[in-house]
Amino acid sequence: MNTLPLLTRVLRSPPTMAAFDAPAWELLLRQAVSADLGATLALLAEEHGILHTLPERVQRRLGWERRAWERHGQAVRFETQQVRRALQDTGLPLILLKGTAYVAAGLPAAAGRLFSDIDILVPKDRLDEVESRLMLHGWVSNHHDAYDQRYYREWMHELPPLQHLRRATVIDVHHAILPETAAVRPDPARLRAAARAIPGAPGLSVLAPCDMVLHSATHLFYEGEYDHGLRDLFDLHRLLCHFGATEPGFWTALPTRAHELELARPLFYALRYCIQLLGTPVPAATVETAGGGRPGRALLALMDGLFARALRPMHPSCAAALTPLADAMLYIRGNWLRMPPLMLSRHLFHKAFLSPGNVKSDQV
Amino acid sequence: MLTVGALDRHTLAARLRGPGLRLQTGPFIACIRSSLPALAVALSRMYADYPVLDEDTTADFNVLLRRPRGLRRFIKPQVYFHYDGMEPFQPLPLAQLYPMFEWAMNWCVSSHAHSWLVIHAAVVEKEGAAVILPAPPGSGKSTLCAALVARGWRLLSDELTLVRLVDGQIDPVPRPVSLKNASIDVIRAWAPEAHISPPVADTVKGTVAHMCAPGASVARALEPATPAWIVFPQWKQGAPAELVPVAQARAHLRLAENAFNYSLLGGAGFDTAARLIDGTHTFDFSYGALDDAMAVFEGLLAGRR
Numbered sequence: 001m002n003t004l005p006l007l008t009r010v011l012r013s014p015p016t017m018a019a020f021d022a023p024a025w026e027l028l029l030r031q032a033v034s035a036d037l038g039a040t041l042a043l044l045a046e047e048h049g050i051l052h053t054l055p056e057r058v059q060r061r062l063g064w065e066r067r068a069w070e071r072h073g074q075a076v077r078f079e080t081q082q083v084r085r086a087l088q089d090t091g092l093p094l095i096l097l098k099g100t101a102y103v104a105a106g107l108p109a110a111a112g113r114l115f116s117d118i119d120i121l122v123p124k125d126r127l128d129e130v131e132s133r134l135m136l137h138g139w140v141s142n143h144h145d146a147y148d149q150r151y152y153r154e155w156m157h158e159l160p161p162l163q164h165l166r167r168a169t170v171i172d173v174h175h176a177i178l179p180e181t182a183a184v185r186p187d188p189a190r191l192r193a194a195a196r197a198i199p200g201a202p203g204l205s206v207l208a209p210c211d212m213v214l215h216s217a218t219h220l221f222y223e224g225e226y227d228h229g230l231r232d233l234f235d236l237h238r239l240l241c242h243f244g245a246t247e248p249g250f251w252t253a254l255p256t257r258a259h260e261l262e263l264a265r266p267l268f269y270a271l272r273y274c275i276q277l278l279g280t281p282v283p284a285a286t287v288e289t290a291g292g293g294r295p296g297r298a299l300l301a302l303m304d305g306l307f308a309r310a311l312r313p314m315h316p317s318c319a320a321a322l323t324p325l326a327d328a329m330l331y332i333r334g335n336w337l338r339m340p341p342l343m344l345s346r347h348l349f350h351k352a353f354l355s356p357g358n359v360k361s362d363q364v
Numbered sequence: 365m366l367t368v369g370a371l372d373r374h375t376l377a378a379r380l381r382g383p384g385l386r387l388q389t390g391p392f393i394a395c396i397r398s399s400l401p402a403l404a405v406a407l408s409r410m411y412a413d414y415p416v417l418d419e420d421t422t423a424d425f426n427v428l429l430r431r432p433r434g435l436r437r438f439i440k441p442q443v444y445f446h447y448d449g450m451e452p453f454q455p456l457p458l459a460q461l462y463p464m465f466e467w468a469m470n471w472c473v474s475s476h477a478h479s480w481l482v483i484h485a486a487v488v489e490k491e492g493a494a495v496i497l498p499a500p501p502g503s504g505k506s507t508l509c510a511a512l513v514a515r516g517w518r519l520l521s522d523e524l525t526l527v528r529l530v531d532g533q534i535d536p537v538p539r540p541v542s543l544k545n546a547s548i549d550v551i552r553a554w555a556p557e558a559h560i561s562p563p564v565a566d567t568v569k570g571t572v573a574h575m576c577a578p579g580a581s582v583a584r585a586l587e588p589a590t591p592a593w594i595v596f597p598q599w600k601q602g603a604p605a606e607l608v609p610v611a612q613a614r615a616h617l618r619l620a621e622n623a624f625n626y627s628l629l630g631g632a633g634f635d636t637a638a639r640l641i642d643g644t645h646t647f648d649f650s651y652g653a654l655d656d657a658m659a660v661f662e663g664l665l666a667g668r669r
Contacts, residue, residue, distance in 0.1 A: 026395075026422045034448045057393075057422050060479055067478040071628045315449055 004277065005318045007031035008311075011234055012279045014044040018053055025058050027317060035230050035313035038062070039069035040112025047111070065112075072114050076103045079118055079169050084203050086137035090129055093205045095121040095195050097174060097215065101206040102235070105198050109238040113231075117161065117170045121192065121207075124175040131159055131173065138165045155180055177215050178222060186218075186261035209243040209250055210257040217270035218263055223334050226310035226327065233311050236270050237278045244281070251282070255289035264293030273307055306330055369412030377404040379416075384426070386417040390537030390585045391526070392473060395423035396465075400443065403429060406462040410540050410561060410574060413582040425472040429465060431458065447472070456567075463564050463572050466542060473524050473537065474624040480526040480535065481636040482624045487525040487534060488517040490665055493592035494534050496525050496644070498622040501569070504599030507547040510575050511654045512661060514555035519581040520589060529632050532639045533588040538581040540574035548573045554654060593664055594619065594646045605656035607647045615646035 006028050010017055020028065032041045042062035045051040051059060076099075084094050096104050099115035122130045139162035143149060152160040157176035163169070176188040194208040207215060216239060220232040243250045258267040271290050274280035294300065309326040312318040368376065368387065379385045380403060384395040387407075396403075428446040432455065441458040444451065445468045452471055456464050474482050485498035486509035495512075499505040506522050513519045520536035527534055540561070543551055548563055548571065559576040594615060595607070610618070619637050620626045626633040651657045 022420050022422045026426075029422070030426055030448050034450065055422065057424070061422075061424060064476050064478040068628060071630055074630060 005031060005312050005315075007035060007037065007313045007315075007318075008230065008277055010041070010044075011037075011230075011237070012277070014048045015050060017041075017045060017048075018050045022055065025055065029058070029061055031313040031315045031317065033065070034315040036114050036228060037112065037231055037234065037313075038065035039114065040231075040234070042066040042069075043111040069112055069114060073103055073110070075169075076100060076115075076118070079167070080104055080204065082137070083118060083120065083134075083171060086133050086139075087130060088203065090126065090133060092122060092126060092130075093195065093197065094203055095192060095205045095207065097121055097177075097207065098219065101212065104201060104204050105206045107239070108242050109235050111238075113235070117172045119172045119174060121174045121177075121188065121195075123192065124188070127159065127173065127175055131162070134162055134171060134173070138167075139163060139169075139171055140165060177218055182222070184262045184265075186214075186263055190261065191215075209239075209247045210254050211261075213239050213243065213254060213270070214258055214261060214263045214267060217266040221266040221269045223330075225334070226330060227314055229307075229311045230313050233270075233273060233277065237274050237280045240271075240274060240280050240282065244283075251286040255286060255292070258290065259292065264290070265295065266293070268293030268295075269303070269307070273311060277311060306333075366416045366418075367412065368407055368414050368416055371408075371416065373404060373408060376408055377401055380404055380407075383419055384423075386419070386421055386423055387411065388415040388417055388585075389469070389539050390521075391535050392425065392477070392537065393417055393421055393423045394425040394427060394469060394472060396427050396429075398429040400429060400431065400458075400461060402458075402461050403465060406465070406561065409559070410462075410576055413577075413579045425469075425476070427468055427472065429461065429468070460564055460567050462561060462574070463542075463567055463569075466540065466574060469539065470523050473526075477526065478625055478629060480528055481626065481629060481633055481640075483525040483527065483619060484523065484622045484624060485525040486522045486541075487520040487536075487589075487591075488512045489520055489534075489536075489589040490517045491668075492590060493665065493668060494520060494589040495661065495664070496534075496591055496594045496640075497597055498525070498594065498619060499597050500622075503597055504547070505597055506542050506544070507550060507599070508597050508651075508654070508657060510541045510543060510547075510551045510558075511554055511657065513541065513575075513578060513581070514551070514558055515658055517661075518584060518589075519577050527591070527636055527640055528588070529629070529636050532591070532636065532643065534591055535588050536581070536585050538577040538585050540576055543573050543575060545570045550654070551575060591640055591644050592668065594640070594644050595649045596647070598648070598650045600650050600652055603650050603652040605649070605651040605653070605660045607649050607660060610646040610648055612641050612646065616641050 006024065010028060032038045042065050045054060045062060080096065080100060087094055097119035099113050100118045102110035102113060141160045142163050143160035148160060152158065157174055157179045159173040162171045162173065176185065177191065178185055191207055191211050194211055195205045196208055198204045198206060206212060213236065216232065216236050220236065255267065258264045267290050271282050271287060275282055295303065306326045306329055310330050376385065380397060381399045384397045386393055386395050426448050430444050430446065432442055432444060442455040443458050443461045443464055444455045445453050445464060483496065483498055485496050486505050487494055487496045488509060497505045497509060509522045519538045519541065520534060521538060522541040524537055525534060526537060548560065551558065552560060561574045563571050563573040565571045596610065596618065616637055619641065626637065
């Protein structure tokens with residue numbers, strides 16, 4: 001455990017912060033800020049009642065992060081209401097995903113969480129209607145490249161990001177949680193059917209607890225980029241801890257639901273790395289049932305090696321020798337899981353040589 | 365207390381190359397890393413009086429200024445600014461290293477320091493009363509600030525006015541005053557004794573140079589000041605010096621427009637701006653000659669005695 005980066009050790013056991021000296025604090029703050037977890041650190045210190053015992057300079061720094069996060073939450077709640085208003089005539093419940101959902105539902109995973117897009121889930125056959133409603137309210141697509149449009153509309157599980165003309169906020173409209181082209185395609189109708197209204201927030205819903213965890217896991221372990229790997233893993237940790245403590249039958253239902261949705265593999269990885277890196281208290285029975293998603297031994301050894309690197313804070317102090325290679329392998333893997341091989345080679349070729357900008361552009 | 369000036373060039377360069385130079389400017393400590401010898405030269409000239417802290421101090425900002433790798437370092441050499449793996453700015457030509465350092469330091473404060481309402485404004489103090497000079501670039505704010513400082517006003521800052529959220533007091537962050545284009549020669553003539561860095565041409569702001577903060581201002585960097593006036597300056601060729609009162613509500617809006625984190629601070633931003641407006645007199649100020657301007661500011665002080 002001592003080989004874990006400082007930030008990971010603190011996320012695992014926040015009270016250890018209380019004993020840090022000045023150089024340790026500086027390193028921790030730097031790792032946290034570059035992992036987008038600065039405000040999370042502030043809120044963890046608060047939650048564990050040690051904030052006021054920390055050095056003054058550290059308290060001040062954490063206060064800056066916390067303020068920026070408070071403002072972010074306010075903006076997200078405002079923007080969510082704007083989207084709800086834009087879509088209220090469709091009669092659809094507004095199903096929020098990822099960070100937006102954590103904030104709207106007031107989950108502990110929202111504490112300190114910063115994100116740039118509002119993510120929503122709508123039925124595929126209502127996409128046109130939703131898009132035109134959003135356009136009427138000022139959100140337009142800024143992906144004008146014909147290849148990008150085709151990439152999103154034919155192959156992906158979401159519309160090209162829509163950006164508001166005046167406020168510059170971005171909405172990702174999803175109709176599924178994995179691309180059309182992926183080998184595994186969990187049925188979005190089942191996710192929508194199980195979605196739950198948020199008490200006290202008319203018109204807003206979030207995925208059911210198991211589905212929310214599975215979506216978070218799928219998002220993390222089918223991704224090609226790990227700039228926020230540790231932050232996303234910490235989301236999973238917080239969701240698991242929270243639902244494990246508040247949702248009756250959660251630990252039994254989780255592996256079953258993963259099996260139903262063909263998401264046993266990402267759940268396996270999620271539990272494995274949450275336990276290994278963050279010490280998440282997952283019951284042994286759940287670990288055993290979720291073992292159904294375990295890959296072969298050679299593949300698992302490779303994945304352990306890759307994720308051990310990818311799930312570190314993206315800070316120069318945490319870089320290991322293999323990191324660029326690990327990043328490249330995970331990037332190709334992320335796309336491999338999302339597209340058949342021929343399509344993938346065409347896509348990578350297009351991104352590398354034909355699209356403006358380099359291969360790691362935001363839509364990949 | 366160790367200062368930059370007390371370190372010889374080699375030691376300074378070695379700190380910058382190695383563990384970083386922990387430089388204190390007002391309430392902030394920046395850990396600066398760079399293997400560029402020109403930065404050591406610039407810092408020893410411009411920051412001689414500033415405190416240097418040991419490695420046992422937690423820095424607020426960690427900055428790195430470096431040259432590109434590979435062939436790029438020989439063809440049109442550039443300088444990159446990194447903030448813990450982030451690159452908030454495009455690289456600039458190597459000749460702009462020192463202005464880039466100053467802009468980077470401003471960015472560090474304006475995008476993080478949310479225990480203050482951070483206003484894009486110069487601020488100077490005399491007899492315990494501070495004048496805030498907010499203004500869009502090109503209005504002559506820095507020139508006016510440099511001129512006042514050369515005539516005995518204490519420099520709190522020429523770019524970043526830090527208004528405490530808790531009590532509305534202003535914390536100084538005295539750093540070199542940025543001068544642009546014609547104002548470089550104006551200030552050279554106005555204050556021949558002032559130390560001004562070599563001008564750098566062709567930046568996004570034209571030709572820029574920096575005037576050293578007076579030693580007395582640096583020495584009092586931890587001493588806050590009470591805001592007394594907010595003066596929106598506007599230089600006009602040949603114009604007489606004229607103060608015109610600005611209504612409170614209008615002044616509040618203009619202050620908000622010039623603040624970096626007004627909306628981020630939400631209610632606290634509004635309250636701090638409102639308290640600031642309440643406790644100060646607010647004016648529009650147009651002037652054509654620095655001598656006239658000095659008389660007007662001395663007049664403000666005299667009216668307060």
